[in-house]
Structures are given as C-alpha cells and as structure tokens.
Amino acid sequence: MNGPDRIARLQVLAAGLRAPLYAERRLELPFGRVWAVLADLEGELPHLIPFVREFAVPAGDSELKHARAVDALGLRGPFEVRLAPGWCLMQSRLVTMGMAAVPDGGGTRLAVCGALRPAALGPVQRGYRRLAGERRARAFFRAVERRAALR
Secondary structure (H helix, E strand, O other): OOHHHHHHHHHHHHHHHOOOEEEEEEEOOOHHHHHHHHHOHHHHHHHHOOOEEEEEOOOOOOOEEEEEEEEOOOOEEEEEEEEEOOEEEEEOOOEEEEEEEEEEOOEEEEEEEEEEOOHHHHHHHHHHHHHHHHHHHHHHHHHHHHHHHOO
16 A cells, blocks of 8 residues: 555545544654554553553554453453554444554654444434544644654
C-alpha cells in the first residue's frame, strides 16, 4: 500500500461505516516519531484513548494480530489488529478503529476513525458524532503529538 492511499483507504472505510469519528490533521513531527507512537499499541493506546485501560498485543512479525483490550470499567474483549507501517485497523465485535499516517514534508499527515459495528447502534453513533466526535479527535491528535514529542 503506497503512501497517500492509506489516508484515502481510511476515508472510504469511515464512510462505509458511517463513522461518528473521522478526522485528519497534519502534525509538525516526523513520520517516524508519530508512527512509533501509533504502532506501539500496547504501550501507547491507553495514553491516546481515555476509555482504553489496557491493550495487550502478542509479539510477532505478522501483520495480523489478535489482541485483548480492557476498558476503563474492566470489561475485556478480543480485537483483530492489522498493523503495517502507516496503517492500523483494530476490530472487535462491537468497535472498529483505524489510523493511517503518511509522511508530509518534514511532518506527518494523520487520520483516525472510530465506529460501532452493530447496525442497530446507528442512532448512538449519530448522537456521538454531534456531541463528542470532534472533541475526541482533537484530544487524540493532541495526545499523539505529546507522546511523539517525548520520543
């Protein structure tokens, strides 16, 4: 998958999911530092997403991984994770989240999306989009910038 196609691919995924959270931003940090944060799901995801307390990903070189998430309430759930340079897609039976990044000059173009998977939860997603989608996206980008600046 070449560079710009990662962001376009995530846009298509978000549109197909009717994702209440989709945002893009250019960060003034090099791709390597930004992607080092995003690819470290186990170490960084709890710092980037407030309701994730733990995200355990088995070691290995495979692009497909089976992870386990623990949310803020202690609920556990399995996730299928596809992780490659500049691309991450995480899916459980209830949630889909994606991240895509490409180098952009000396900075990085970053996109994120999140959606609930059951179609019956469409009204919940629409409400979330209105009430919190943009705020959550801003908080996510700020957290990525803060964590990447520490590297």
